[in-house]
Amino acid sequence: MDNADMEKTITVRDCWMSFPGKQSGSEIHVLERVSLDVAKGEFVCIVGPSGCGKSTLLNIVGGFLKETRGEVLVEGAPVDGPDPGRIFVFQENGVFPWLTVEQNIGFGLLSRPVAEREERVKHYIAMVGLAGFEKSYPRELSGGMRQRVEIARALAADARVLYMDEPFGALDFLTRLKMRADLIRIWQAEKKTILFVTHDIEEAVQLADRVLVMTKRPATIAEEVRITVPRPRDLDSPDYLAARDRIFAIMGMDAHGGGAV
Amino acid sequence: MNRRLLHIILPLATAVLFLVGWHTAVKMSGSDIFPTPYEVLRGLGELARQGLLLKYIVASLFRVSWGFGLAVIVGVPLGLVLGWFRPAYAALNPFIQILRPISPIAWIPVAILWFGVKDTAPVFLIFLASVFPITVSAMAAVQNMQQVYLRAAQNFGLSGFPLFRRVIFPAALPQVITGIRIALGVAWLVVVAAEMIAVNSGLGYLIIDARNAGKRYDLVVAGMVMIGLIGLVLDLLVRRLEKFDEVRWGYGQR
Ligand SMILES: Nc1ncnc2c1ncn2[C@@H]1O[C@H](COP(=O)(O)OP(=O)(O)O)[C@@H](O)[C@H]1O
Numbered sequence: 001m002d003n004a005d006m007e008k009t010i011t012v013r014d015c016w017m018s019f020p021g022k023q024s025g026s027e028i029h030v031l032e033r034v035s036l037d038v039a040k041g042e043f044v045c046i047v048g049p050s051g052c053g054k055s056t057l058l059n060i061v062g063g064f065l066k067e068t069r070g071e072v073l074v075e076g077a078p079v080d081g082p083d084p085g086r087i088f089v090f091q092e093n094g095v096f097p098w099l100t101v102e103q104n105i106g107f108g109l110l111s112r113p114v115a116e117r118e119e120r121v122k123h124y125i126a127m128v129g130l131a132g133f134e135k136s137y138p139r140e141l142s143g144g145m146r147q148r149v150e151i152a153r154a155l156a157a158d159a160r161v162l163y164m165d166e167p168f169g170a171l172d173f174l175t176r177l178k179m180r181a182d183l184i185r186i187w188q189a190e191k192k193t194i195l196f197v198t199h200d201i202e203e204a205v206q207l208a209d210r211v212l213v214m215t216k217r218p219a220t221i222a223e224e225v226r227i228t229v230p231r232p233r234d235l236d237s238p239d240y241l242a243a244r245d246r247i248f249a250i251m252g253m254d255a256h257g258g259g260a261v
Numbered sequence: 262m263n264r265r266l267l268h269i270i271l272p273l274a275t276a277v278l279f280l281v282g283w284h285t286a287v288k289m290s291g292s293d294i295f296p297t298p299y300e301v302l303r304g305l306g307e308l309a310r311q312g313l314l315l316k317y318i319v320a321s322l323f324r325v326s327w328g329f330g331l332a333v334i335v336g337v338p339l340g341l342v343l344g345w346f347r348p349a350y351a352a353l354n355p356f357i358q359i360l361r362p363i364s365p366i367a368w369i370p371v372a373i374l375w376f377g378v379k380d381t382a383p384v385f386l387i388f389l390a391s392v393f394p395i396t397v398s399a400m401a402a403v404q405n406m407q408q409v410y411l412r413a414a415q416n417f418g419l420s421g422f423p424l425f426r427r428v429i430f431p432a433a434l435p436q437v438i439t440g441i442r443i444a445l446g447v448a449w450l451v452v453v454a455a456e457m458i459a460v461n462s463g464l465g466y467l468i469i470d471a472r473n474a475g476k477r478y479d480l481v482v483a484g485m486v487m488i489g490l491i492g493l494v495l496d497l498l499v500r501r502l503e504k505f506d507e508v509r510w511g512y513g514q515r
């Protein structure tokens with residue numbers, strides 16, 4: 001691919017989004033002038049204060065919301081609804097409560113041969129540490145386990161693009177670290193394009209090739225920070241700490257807590 | 262274990278107290294028309310020996326099965342469709358909301374006019390009484406479905422009938438079953454009322470007939486007792502549906 005534009009998996013140009021407000025006629029401006037690019041195979045994180053419009057932006061890119069104004073291209077075409085080749089991991093848990101863990105994880109694979117489906121389901125159940133819970137129903141699991149089911153379902157579907165909206169938010173600290181490492185491993189092995197939303201700056205710096213920092217509402221992208229720390233990332237390396245502190249500074253805080261918000 | 266015992270002993274104690282109170286009240290009032298519990302039991306025995314008890318129960322259950330069964334067959338799909346397609350909802354919901362508050366009892370003259378004094382009339386009344394709760398709950402179930410399930414399903418490329426079968430229907434099912442349970446209770450209420458007017462068999466008929474033919478209040482109360490007991494059994498049966506893993510998530514923590 002020699003043409004630079006060909007490599008772009010996601011392109012957002014001058015995107016605006018507002019919702020109707022409580023009073024009729026009023027509007028809540030959530031996104032203003034958002035532009036971003038994600039190259040094929042790239043891992044990009046979006047960070048921003050909560051309520052700034054991260055989920056809104058990701059839902060627009062994912063095809064679940066229509067922008068008020070602007071242009072959103074994914075894989076070379078304007079986004080017109082969701083696509084099985086681009087799987088979304090929802091912030092509010094989207095695991096189906098009427099299906100077992102293994103039925104949920106195999107949900108995107110029903111067109112595959114049974115043997116292949118079972119194989120993949122087994123593989124991803126093991127990866128997210130849910131072996132032994134294949135026949136359990138979501139209501140029998142903790143919030144963190146349910147979140148892992150959803151992540152496994154997204155990975156098992158073998159999508160080219162993953163949209164992840166704070167997917168590790170409900171997990172405990174150790175599981176979160178493990179899931180981050182697993183995600184990076186899968187991303188490297190399967191060359192997926194990942195657009196990942198989080199409010200956790202450390203998480204963004206651990207994961208991303210590039211971090212896009214959003215401002216408060218009405219949000220736009222304040223700055224982008226390229227993370228050049230080689231993987232697996234040394235979380236004590238000067239480069240890592242510098243990138244982290246830079247993002248803290250952009251968001252108006254210092255890394256040691258406090259500061260003006 | 263202890264809780265189990267409690268759930269058996271306490272209701273039994275209530276029942277015994279009630280029966281004793283009933284018996285004493287009849288004795289103290291000196292009434293020779295209103296029966297004591299024992300007389301009611303004797304009345305039940307008499308009906309059973311004559312073969313009338315079983316016959317009337319079967320007759321009532323038969324009518325409920327038809328009316329209620331038709332209501333499920335019509336109401337569930339209708340409700341799901343109304344919940345899903347906004348134009349269908351806009352077109353039909355006002356109509357449904359006007360029909361719904363009309364008591365099935367008010368339809369009795371119309372039912373007799375249309376169907377005569379045959380089994381069809383009570384079946385029609387039961388159908389009318391149960392189809393609305395079923396339709397409305399199925400409709401609400403689809404409308405209140407969590408958006409994230411729909412989005413996830415669409416993300417996996419589902420649309421049309423597969424979307425309906427694999428996501429919308431299972432997501433709505435817990436609330437649909439609740440509607441079915443309510444409707445069965447209503448159906449049982451209505452069959453008894455309908456049998457008091459339109460037919461000559463069934464538990465409702467038994468009550469009216471026992472009163473008219475010789476003031477046999479022991480049989481009147483016997484009929485009432487059977488109606489209550491069968492209603493309880495029907496409700497327990499439908500409640501079992503709520504225990505299935507596919508729908509248990511929909512009922513909160515119990
Ligand atoms: N459907 C909607 N209708 C009205 N306001 C909305 C809607 N969705 C989101 N918002 C508002 O948009 C803002 C951004 O929300 P969201 O994208 O969820 O933020 P984030 O994910 O960054 O926490 C919030 O103020 C929220 O109240």
Ligand SMILES: [Mg+2]
Pocket residue numbers: 054055056091165
């Ligand atoms: Mg969000």
